[in-house]
Structure formats: structure tokens, C-alpha cells
Amino acid sequence: MLSMFRALANTWVARVLLGVLAIAFVGWGISGRVTGHISNEVIQAGSHTVTPDSFKRYFQISLQDAEKQAGQQVSNLDAVQHGFDLQLLQGLSADEAFAELTTRMGVRPAPSLIIGELRKQPEFFNPITGVFDQSAYQQKVAQLEMTTTQFESQIRDEIARDQLATGLAAGLKAPRTLGAIVADFELEARTLTYFTLDQHSVDQPALPTDPQLIDFMKQNSTALMRPEMRTLTVVRFSPKALAATMPVDPAALQKAYDFKKDSLSTPEKRSLVEVPVHDAATAATVAKRIGAGEAPEAVAKSVGAQPITYADAIKSAVADPKVADAAFALKEGQTSGVIQSDLSGFAVVKVSSITAGKVPSLDDLRAQLEPQVKLDAAKKKAYDEVQKFDDAHGGGANIVDAAGKAGVAVQTIGPITAQGTDTSNKPVDGLSPKLLKDAFAQQAGGEMDDEDDGGGEYFSMRVDKIAPPALPALADVKGQMIQDYMIQEMLKRLHAKADELTAAIKKGETMEAAAGSVKAQVGTRWTLPARAWRRTRPSVASYCRKSSTPSKARSSTARPRRCRSWWPTWTRSRPPRPASPPAWCSASATSFPSSCSRIWAIWPVRRPRTGSSRPLT
Numbered sequence: 001m002l003s004m005f006r007a008l009a010n011t012w013v014a015r016v017l018l019g020v021l022a023i024a025f026v027g028w029g030i031s032g033r034v035t036g037h038i039s040n041e042v043i044q045a046g047s048h049t050v051t052p053d054s055f056k057r058y059f060q061i062s063l064q065d066a067e068k069q070a071g072q073q074v075s076n077l078d079a080v081q082h083g084f085d086l087q088l089l090q091g092l093s094a095d096e097a098f099a100e101l102t103t104r105m106g107v108r109p110a111p112s113l114i115i116g117e118l119r120k121q122p123e124f125f126n127p128i129t130g131v132f133d134q135s136a137y138q139q140k141v142a143q144l145e146m147t148t149t150q151f152e153s154q155i156r157d158e159i160a161r162d163q164l165a166t167g168l169a170a171g172l173k174a175p176r177t178l179g180a181i182v183a184d185f186e187l188e189a190r191t192l193t194y195f196t197l198d199q200h201s202v203d204q205p206a207l208p209t210d211p212q213l214i215d216f217m218k219q220n221s222t223a224l225m226r227p228e229m230r231t232l233t234v235v236r237f238s239p240k241a242l243a244a245t246m247p248v249d250p251a252a253l254q255k256a257y258d259f260k261k262d263s264l265s266t267p268e269k270r271s272l273v274e275v276p277v278h279d280a281a282t283a284a285t286v287a288k289r290i291g292a293g294e295a296p297e298a299v300a301k302s303v304g305a306q307p308i309t310y311a312d313a314i315k316s317a318v319a320d321p322k323v324a325d326a327a328f329a330l331k332e333g334q335t336s337g338v339i340q341s342d343l344s345g346f347a348v349v350k351v352s353s354i355t356a357g358k359v360p361s362l363d364d365l366r367a368q369l370e371p372q373v374k375l376d377a378a379k380k381k382a383y384d385e386v387q388k389f390d391d392a393h394g395g396g397a398n399i400v401d402a403a404g405k406a407g408v409a410v411q412t413i414g415p416i417t418a419q420g421t422d423t424s425n426k427p428v429d430g431l432s433p434k435l436l437k438d439a440f441a442q443q444a445g446g447e448m449d450d451e452d453d454g455g456g457e458y459f460s461m462r463v464d465k466i467a468p469p470a471l472p473a474l475a476d477v478k479g480q481m482i483q484d485y486m487i488q489e490m491l492k493r494l495h496a497k498a499d500e501l502t503a504a505i506k507k508g509e510t511m512e513a514a515a516g517s518v519k520a521q522v523g524t525r526w527t528l529p530a531r532a533w534r535r536t537r538p539s540v541a542s543y544c545r546k547s548s549t550p551s552k553a554r555s556s557t558a559r560p561r562r563c564r565s566w567w568p569t570w571t572r573s574r575p576p577r578p579a580s581p582p583a584w585c586s587a588s589a590t591s592f593p594s595s596c597s598r599i600w601a602i603w604p605v606r607r608p609r610t611g612s613s614r615p616l617t
Contacts, residue, residue, distance in 0.1 A: 042054075042092075043096050057144075059084075063076070063084065102164050107160045114152055118137070119132065193522060195514070197520065201497060202490070213474060225470070225471060228418070228469050229466075230414055230415060230416060231416075231465040232439055232462065233410060233461065234410075234461050235402075236430075237386050237450065239378040243374045244374070249373065256372065257365055268315070270313060270327060270354050270355070272318075274320075274327075275299060275300045275305050276341060283348055320347070323341055327351055332351055332353060333351065402460075412464075432454075435461065439463060442463045444466045
């Protein structure tokens with residue numbers, strides 16, 4: 001079989017077949033693979049593309065804007081982790097797609113419009129001649145990392161987008177039906193007639209019995225339920241509490257004074273001039289001339305040196321320690337001899353003024369040091385008390401007996417809640433968060449060793465009693481329960497009477513007859529437009545704009561003209577606010593609802609216009 005194929009491959013038929021296959025590969029398979037276009041654009045929408053360099057530029061510009069708004073720097077890594085690059089990619093994709101859409105729709109700005117936009121940029125003009133400068137234009141665009149072609153293409157797309165959006169919006173108008181519905185609602189007015197029910201309109205309920213109050217408490221158990229409460233025995237070791245009773249040890253006070261007097265003293269200050277030089281001979285000459293009365297600055301200048309001036313400087317502020325030692329050993333107005341400096345080689349110093357330092361006395365600092373001395377002594381005493389308590393408690397004594405052996409007072413606290421309040425819901429003093437947390441984590445009868453409460457404070461505690469959540473005793477809250485019960489029963493009767501009268505009026509009974517049955521007076525009738533019941537109303541800018549097509553750039557020309565045409569008529573048909581409150585607001589003070597004043601307060605204030613023909617009725 002293999003020999004037959006080899007023989008066939010040497011015939012002219014095989015050669016023709018292989019030639020046809022080679023032509024086919026070149027024409028379709030190989031040609032398509034080799035000559036196919038591989039794009040590296042980040043975004044491509046038809047003829048509009050965004051290259052990697054352009055996307056990087058957009059990313060940096062947008063990131064800088066975001067940093068300005070946030071008031072802090074944002075790294076590229078943080079921005080990418082929060083999806084900033086994807087948001088930018090979506091925005092640019094939408095812009096490029098819309099730009100391609102405008103191009104395919106045939107919206108192409110004239111070259112004169114692009115030139116006009118360029119001429120609006122003052123940085124493209126020569127500041128001297130005032131003529132458009134091509135080189136300045138190219139430099140400014142290059143600073144944006146763009147070519148002039150890319151810059152002009154961007155301007156072309158922006159003009160086309162604005163023209164298309166303006167054209168689409170200008171062709172829309174609010175439907176007449178919508179305008180009629182809104183106008184009908186705004187111009188609607190209603191007449192109100194009312195009467196009120198009070199506690200005299202129904203029979204007074206009888207005082208409740210104890211069983212009724214108990215049932216009332218059960219019905220409101222959620223609101224009345226008291227939380228778990230605990231009674232505690234607490235032993236405190238408090239340096240702050242002991243400090244006020246501690247005497248002042250004179251030796252401890254003197255020790256504290258010696259330790260702090262240097263830091264609390266005012267150091268000596270001197271004003272001086274140092275003249276640094278490089279050799280001893282020049283230094284000697286300088287010292288002689290300054291000592292003779294010449295100014296140090298003039299002498300330094302004559303020898304080519306730069307003087308160093310110190311004004312009211314403390315000793316540690318002088319850079320060279322050797323110069324500082326010599327300067328602070330001189331008297332006011334004296335000049336030093338030659339000083340061998342570690343910095344410049346040699347130096348000469350003249351002291352112009354001296355401000356003496358002040359070391360406070362013990363009496364000056366007594367008021368400041370005594371509280372700290374007392375607190376230190378109290379901490380030591382509290383520590384000794386803790387050690388004695390631990391020894392006794394560890395030996396088997398309960399916390400009361402152990403506290404007695406340590407000489408510490410025992411305090412009974414409670415009952416208290418987990419929030420640190422008593423039965424009257426008032427906070428209990430001296431309860432730290434840690435003490436409360438530990439108290440409500442223990443079982444009844446459980447005792448704790450001394451615990452660190454922070455700030456040098458310690459405590460030990462025992463839970464004496466636990467009262468589970470329960471309703472309060474009727475005797476403790478009976479007065480409040482009677483009041484709440486009577487209010488609730490009165491409201492029930494008023495609601496029932498109101499429902500009864502409403503049903504009668506719906507069946508045809510007059511308001512006057514219904515009001516007379518409960519000895520009430522019918523209130524004054526009045527008519528108010530719907531606007532008076534609203535605190536805000538739509539403006540021509542907001543309402544008419546809502547009627548137009550949403551776009552990135554809305555302007556007055558983009559609002560529907562018909563909407564703007566009927567808006568003035570709509571507002572002119574409103575009745576103006578009266579100059580003073582209507583008579584019925586004051587005449588019916590006892591029968592008119594308290595909302596009268598609120599309605600008057602929100603009545604729209606404006607000047608009456610021509611056409612205001614709707615009087616207040």
C-alpha cells in the first residue's frame with residue numbers, strides 16, 4: 001500500500017492535486033491567519049477608539065479629580081480594587097458609542113464650529129500680538145498627551161453630541177392630558193365642615209378595680225416588664241477615694257520637688273554673636289578687635305567670616321558645646337578669648353544680654369505636687385489592702401470577713417439592672433462597665449477575687465440575690481396604671497362615638513344634628529385650594545424639565561415650550577394670600593381646629609397678579 005502511494009506521488013496527477021491544495025490554503029486558510037488584523041485598542045466603537053495610552057491618561061485625570069473630591073490621595077492599586085477602572089471603562093465606552101452613533105446619523109459639525117471652539121481658548125493665542133499661535137496650540141495639546149488631530153476629534157464629538165441632545169429635547173412637549181390632570185389637582189378646592197368630640201361627649205368610665213388593673217398590666221406586659229435585677233456586695237480598693245484622706249509626707253514631697261524642679265524651672269537665656277574662623281591667629285585678632293569695641297558683625301565681615309547670632313537662646317540651643325560653655329561663663333557685654341571649636345576650628349563669642357533663669361521654690365510647687373504625693377501614697381496603701389484581702393480570702397474567709405481583716409469597707413448595691421439603673425430607672429453611681437459585666441456573669445452566691453478595674457482601681461464582688469424579669473407589683477405602680485387605664489377607656493368610647501356619628505351622617509343625618517347629639521358646635525366652613533395644604537409645589541424648572549427627555553446637558557431651550565406656556569396661567573389662577581388671617585381663625589378659637597394656624601403659616605406668599613379671580617370662600 002505504501003509503495004503504491006509513493007508511486008502515485010510521482011505522477012502528474014498528484015502534482016496537480018497538491019498545487020490546487022496549496023492555492024486553496026494561500027487563498028483562504030493561511031491568508032486569513034497571516035493577514036488578519038489584531039487590535040490593541042481598549043475600546044473600539046466603529047471609527048472611534050480609545051488606545052491604551054489614552055485610557056491611561058483618562059484614568060490619571062479622573063483619579064486626580066476623585067482625590068480632590070475625597071480630600072486625600074488614592075493609589076492606583078486602591079482605585080483598581082474598588083472598581084474605579086471598570087467604572088471609567090463603562091463611561092468611556094458609552095461616550096465612544098454615542099459619538100459613533102452621531103457620526104452614523106450624519107451629525108457632523110462644520111469646521112467653522114471647531115475653529116470657533118479653539119478660538120475661545122485664550123492659552124492658544126500669542127499674549128503679545130493677540131493672534132492665534134499654532135505653536136502655542138500644539139504645545140498646550142502636547143501637555144495633555146494628545147495630538148492636535150485627537151484634540152480636534154474630541155471637540156467635534158462633543159459639539160455633535162450637544163447638537164443631537166438639544167435637537168431631540170427641543171422636539172418634545174408635555175402631553176395636554178398630563179397638564180390637565182396636574183392643573184386639575186392643583187386648582188381643586190374643598191369645603192370642610194367639622195365638629196370635635198372631647199371628654200364631655202361621652203360618659204365617663206368608672207374607676208377600675210384591682211383585678212381590672214392586673215388584667216390591664218398583663219395586656220401591656222411588654223412595656224411594663226422589668227428586667228432582671230441583682231443585689232451585690234462589693235469591696236472596693238480605690239486609690240482615688242483614699243487620696244483625700246492621706247497625709248502629706250514631707251520627705252516624699254521633697255523628693256518629688258527635687259525630681260521635677262529642673263523640668264519646671266525657667267532656664268537662663270542669652271543673646272550672643274559667634275564669629276567662627278579657621279585659624280588661631282585670625283581668632284586672636286577678632287577677639288582683640290571685638291574687645292576694643294568694634295561690632296562683631298563688622299569684624300566678621302572684614303575677615304571673611306559669617307557671624308552666627310543667637311537671640312534669647314538657652315544653652316542647649318548653641319550648636320557647639322564648647323562655644324556654649326564659654327558663652328554661658330561670660331558676663332553681660334564680655335568677649336571671650338580664642339575658643340577651639342569642634343565645628344569651625346576656632347571661634348570668638350560676645351554676650352550682649354542675659355536673662356536670668358528662675359528655679360521655683362518648694363512653696364511655689366506645693367499645690368501642684370501635694371495631690372500627686374497623696375495619690376502615690378494612696379496607691380501604696382490600696383496595694384497593701386489588696387494583699388491583705390487576698391491572703392484572707394485565699395485562706396477561706398468570705399469577702400465580708402476578708403474585707404474586715406484588710407480594713408476595707410463593704411458596700412451593698414442593688415437591686416440594679418445590667419445597665420446600672422435602680423428600680424426607678426435612675427443610674428447608680430460608682431458602677432464601672434467591667435463591674436456590671438462581671439456581676440451579671442456570676443451565679444447567685446458567687447464570689448470573685450480582686451479584679452483590676454483600670455487606673456489602679458480594684459474590686460471584689462459577690463452576687464447576693466437575682467430577681468428574674470417580672471411585672472412590677474400593683475402597689476408600686478397603681479396610681480400610674482389607673483391614669484393609663486382611664487385614658488385608654490376614654491379613647492375607646494370616643495372612637496366608638498365617632499364611628500356611630502359617622503355612620504349616622506352617611507345615612508343622611510345632618511352635621512348639625514349629629515353635633516347636637518353630643519352637645520358640640522359645628523365648625524366654620526371654608527374653601528382652600530389644594531396648594532394651601534402642601535408645603536411645596538413644583539417649579540417650572542423642575543416640572544417642565546421632568547417632562548423632557550433626560551440628557552446630560554439640560555438648558556432652558558431643552559424644556560418643552562408648551563409646558564412653559566401654560567405654567568404662568570396655572571400660577572396666576574392661584575388666589576393670593578390674604579393680608580391678614582381670615583376672621584374665622586380668631587372668631588372660632590374654641591371650635592376651630594388648631595390646624596388653622598398651621599394652614600395659615602403654609603399659605604403661599606406672593607403678590608396677586610392680573611387674572612387672580614378666585615376669591616377665598
